[in-house]
Structures are given as C-alpha cells and as structure tokens.
Amino acid sequence: MVSLETLAVLVLSGLTNGSVYALVGLSLAMTYGASRVINFAQGEFVMLGALSTVLFVTTFSLPMSLSIPLVLFVCAIGGFLIERFAYRPLIKRNADPLTVMIGTLACASIMTGGALLVWGPNQLFVPNAFSLNSISLAGITSTPQQLAIISCFAISMLVIWLLLYRTHFGLAIRAVGVDPNISKLMGIRAERVIAFAFVFSAVVGGLAGILVGPFLGGHVAMGLVLTIKGFMAVILGGMGSPFAAAAGGIVIGLLEAVVAYYGSSFYAEPIIFGLILLTMMVRPAGLLGEWEATHK
Amino acid sequence: MKLIRQLLISGATTAFLVGSTLSFAADQIVLGYIDDLSALVAEAGNDSLNGVKVAVAEANAAGGVNGKQIKLVVYDGKVDPRLTTSLVTRAIEDDKAIAVFGGNVSGAVPGTIVIANEAKVPFFSMSAAADNFTNPSTPYFFRFGPSNSQDAAAVATLIANSGFKRVGIINNSLPFGLDGASAITAALKARSIEVVINEVYEVNATDVSPQVLKVRQAKPDVIVAWPYPADGGRVLRTMSQLNVATPTIIARVALFEAFRQLAGNAAEGVLVPNTVDTQRADVKAMLDKFAASHGVRPPTMYIAMGYDGAKAAIKAMADRKVMAALDANNLPAARIALRDAMETVGTFDSLQGTPGNKLKFSAGSHQGLQGDSLFVWSEVRGGKLVKADLKAFAAKK
Secondary structure, eight states: OOOHHHHHHHHHHHHHHHHHHHHHHHHHHHHHHHHSOOOTTHHHHHHHHHHHHIIIIIISOOOHHHHHHHHHHHHHHHHHHHIIIIIHHHHHTTOOHHHHHHHHHHHHHHHHHHHHHHHOSSOBOOOOSSOOSOEEETTEEEOHHHHHHHHHHHHHHHHHHHHHHHSHHHHHHHHHHHOHHHHHHTTOOHHHHHHHHHHHHHHHHHHHHHHHHHHHOBOTTSHHHHHHHHHHHHHHHOTTOHHHHHHHHHHHHHHHHHHHHHSOGGGHHHHHHHHHHHHHHHOTTOTTHHHHHHHO | OHHHHHHHHHHHHHHHHHHHHHSOOTTEEEEEEEEOSSSTTHHHHHHHHHHHHHHHHHHHHTTOBTTBEEEEEEEEOTTOHHHHHHHHHHHHHTSOOSEEEEOOOGGGHHHHHHHHHHHTOOEEEOSOOOGGGTSSOOTTEEEOSOOHHHHHHHHHHHHHHHTOOEEEEEEESSHHHHHHHHHHHHHHHHTTOEEEEEEEEOTTOSOOHHHHHHHHHTOOSEEEEEOOHHHHHHHHHHHHHTTOOOOEEEOGGGGSHHHHHHHGGGGTTOEEEESBOTTSHHHHHHHHHHHHHHOOOOOOHHHHHHHHHHHHHHHHHTSHHHHHHHHTTOHHHHHHHHHHHHHHHOEEEOSBSSTTOEEEOBTTBOBOBOSSOOOEEEEEETTEEEEOOHHHHHHTO
C-alpha cells in the first residue's frame, strides 16, 4: 500500500518534470503544426530564458516583475530572427523539410555560441521568481517554484486552447497547419501565422527557462537535452497538436518518477523509448495524434 | 634570367615555409591543454588551465627550461569525448606538443589514453577519477588528482571515525557518479559499514524527489552524495524540502562556486573532501599569485592539480636526455625521454595534501598522489568553504 506522502511525491515529481517536457514539447508541436518543421533550436530558448534571467536580475539588478517581460521579449526576438533569417529564406528557396530542420539546428549552435560569449562557460545560479523554501499543504511538501512550473504549464494549456479554438487567428493557425497553400487561397497570410508560431513557441520556451533555471542551473549547453525530451513528448503524444505533445510530456514525467521510485532511474529512458516504439507501431500518429486530428 | 631568379626565390620561400611547418621551433617547447572550458565541468577545466598557466609563467620568467620558453596551446574539448580526442591528436601532430594536459572530464579520458599511448606522448591528467585510468598504469598516462578509490577511502575513513553505521548513497548517472558510488561502497564494505541504499538519478532531471524519498525511507545515519554541481544543488534542496536532516558528505563538486550558489542554504554543514590545505604557506603563496593573474577563486584541488602537473612536467623536461632530444630536433625521442624522466625523477613537490606531501611516479605507478595524507575536509558555511569541524560532524549522529 502506497502512503499518501509517497503518492504525493511521485505525482508532484512527475508533474514537475513532465510540465517542463510538456512546455518544450508543445512549443515544438506549435511550430511543427504551423510550418511542418521541427525547430531544433527550441531547447535553446529555454537556455536563453534561464540565462537572460541571470542577465536582467543578477547583472542589471532589475526586479523580477520587470525582468520576466524583458526575458520573454528577448526570446520573442530570438524566435522572430530564426523565422525571418533561417526558416523563411530556406522555404523561399524551396528547401526540403530536412534542410530547414538542419537550418534550425544551425541556429541552435549559433545561439549556444552567442550565449557562451555573453555568459561564459560556467554554470550560473538562475534567480528564482518564486520561493525555493519548502511549504506544506495538507501534508504534501513542495516549493512555490515547483508549483509555479505546474501552474504555468496548466495556464499555458488554457491560453493555447483559447487561442486555437476561440479566436479567428487560432482558426487561421489550424488552417495553415492543415494546408498552407489552400489557406493562402482562402486569404490567410500563412507567413504571418508561421512567424507567430515561431515567436509564440520561443516565448513559451523562455517561460520554461525562467521556471526551471533555478533547479537546473543556467548553462549554455542546457538546451539540447530539453530539446530531446520535448521531441520525445511530441513523438509519444502526437505530432501537430500541442495538446497531444503536452500529454506526452506529462506521461514521460510521471513514468520517470514511478520507475525511479520502484526501480531505478537507469531503466527510465529505455522504458520510455520502448513505450514510444510500441506506440508508434500501434498508433503511428502518437497516443493522442489521431484523436486530435479527428476533433480538429 | 629574371624568371630563373623568381623561381629560385619562390622555391626557397616555399621550402622555408614547408620546413617551418613540418619541424618545430627549437627555441620553444610546446605543451598542449585540452579540457572542458565551456560546458558542465568548465569550472574545473578553467581552474586547472590557469594553474598550469601560473606554473608556465613562473618557468618562462625564470628563463624557461634550459633557455627554451614554454608555449601553451589550448583547446576546448567541452564534455565531448570525440572532440577532445581529435583535439589531443591535433595538439600532438599539428602543434608538436611534447606533452598534453587535460582530463577533468572522465568520459573523455579513455579515448585520450589510447591516443597518448599510441602516439607515445605523455598525457598529464587532472581530476578524472575513475580508478581504472591508472590501475593498471599505461605507459604515457599520468594522473595528478586523486582517484575515486582514494576519495572513497577518505570518505569511508571519515564515516568510520565518526561512528556512523548505516550509509545512504545518492549519485548521478554519469561515469563520475557511478564510479564514485561503486568505489565508496567497496571502501565502506572493507570497513564493515553497511550501505543501506544507493539511489541513482538522471543528471538533467528537474526533480529528484522519488530518489531522495527512498533514501530518507531507508533511514541512513549519514548520506553520501556524488553529483555534478547543478544536480548536487538540486539533491540538497530536495533533501531540505523533504526534511532530510541527516549529516551529509558530498563529492568534490561542492568546491565549485556554482554548486554552493545553486544549493543555497541547503548546503549548510555539508562536508567536502579537498586536497588543498590553505593553512600551508606554499599553497597560500601560489593562490596569491593565481589571484593576481586570474582573479580570486575558491581554493580548490583543480588549481593545485594544474600547477602540480605543470611543475612536474617542467622539472622532468630539464632532464638531459629530454634536452638532448629537443636540441637534436627529435620530438618523438623527447616525448619518450620525458615519460622516462617522469618515472626516474619520480618524486615531485605537490601543493596537494598535508605539508610535505609529494607526487610519486614510477614505471609501475602513474598515480601521483599516494598515501593517507591527501585530504583535508572542508565544510560549507554561509556559502563559503571553511575547514571542517569533524568533531561536530560526528556529534550530530
């Protein structure tokens, strides 16, 4: 019989890790949904978010309330630049999707190199937006920062749902994701939609960086692993839908927590990849991919 | 005639340029330094590099080695084994280094050992601690930092002397963490001390609560954590969050500033093994010199390893056989002679360990630090490293 405390720890741990993977995964899915391109620089926006927090709060001594919008603005600019100077020129030259993805990988390397010049090679402490002191709620121990990660993920999901399903612009995003050429014929400015997807995904990545930075430490090389985890979430949950990708991220986080407690962390990744492989054989579109496609 | 003169001039120029790239400058000695200077272990890599630079600057200021100035060629291998090994090869083949320094990244060392031994070029390794790097020894690989079993022996001795009987170990899934945990388990077993739990976590996991909860539930008397800086901070914060107040020993990563910042108050009272005793006058003098050229840094073993390694190399390079080979422009012979000199000279001064501690190398052993007087225990207090109060540590049980 599992104690309440153990259950709470596992669920919280799974949701915390899963929320981070989900945020990266849904960002990847948003970009893919609009542009049919995997943005391999997505994890670097998490890095940019974390290190920009160091810049504004630690270096410039700005209050967190001002720093957060500035960090998100920096990430938005980064997303805009990738779309405008990497994605769009390649698409105009009729590059195939693989070439465009390699272009985003190149952007990731450039961002890492640029970050190295600005912040140097050492691991940096990222100031926390919320307290890291433990709090106890009905016998469950957590920290405000940890709860903020889970909350921000939930709020992001709500915002994205409202955007995609309750606004005309969201309808345009979904239309471009289905067929950009037909969308253009219908009068939708596909280029603007795609640009928005890149910028929005960058902002979500930056938000993840602000939240997870105090736990992981800020470092120029922190983005790659998160890109991989986000990619795993997308594959497991389903391509083309941010909700499916987010669900994939949560599943991965919870699975990691359960395997770590009842077995060993060593087995977590093989099990997760095994699950991904099995899912692709049984449901090639991902766990929720077809459901999402049917209900779009 | 004019054409013939032009051809002769261009031919001579080409021959000079080709000749100068193929041979090495006889008036200088090249040392290579390849290590992580920008990734996860950059703090150690840069500290060791700067320790080497201090020693090289001292030697050059004193006229070099028998009149030959030392040139240091530096490359950033990050934590990428393939990149590191290709850069080591570059330092050997292109830069004509007589010896190469590096080895703060355990994952990059096995490939480096192969290259050093095949090319017959001495490699002076810093803190990569896996026991099998020098046990058994290989001809051209020399280590200047402690091995995992030495760390483990010091930890086990402290635990035994403090009277603890039940130990919990938590480590990351990288070679450093796994090998460290394995060595500590073996050392504790040798002292009949029980390891009640050993938990492993993935180094990039945002949350390690499941693993820390398991450790808490096993009710150890003392916890030994073997992480890298960021995940170490996470482990200690999670221990604090889950009300784990057990006395804790942590791996040498706590010497990094990044760790102490990331762990915050959760690191208070944690004990860390260090090979640098700041009470030693020679250590203080070196750190002052270091601070003057590279800024004030925490007094860690990484600085001392770099300095020790470079000083040993410089002393061995002064051997007459090494000098004769260099004067004869025979770099391969100079490298072999340097290796031989490291073994025949054998004993070198060291800033590590207690006063009077020496580095000892021989044909059968390329592990420089030996014996029981290697470690001093530091404690984290107010975010800084201070000499540990071992009596208070034992009393907490």
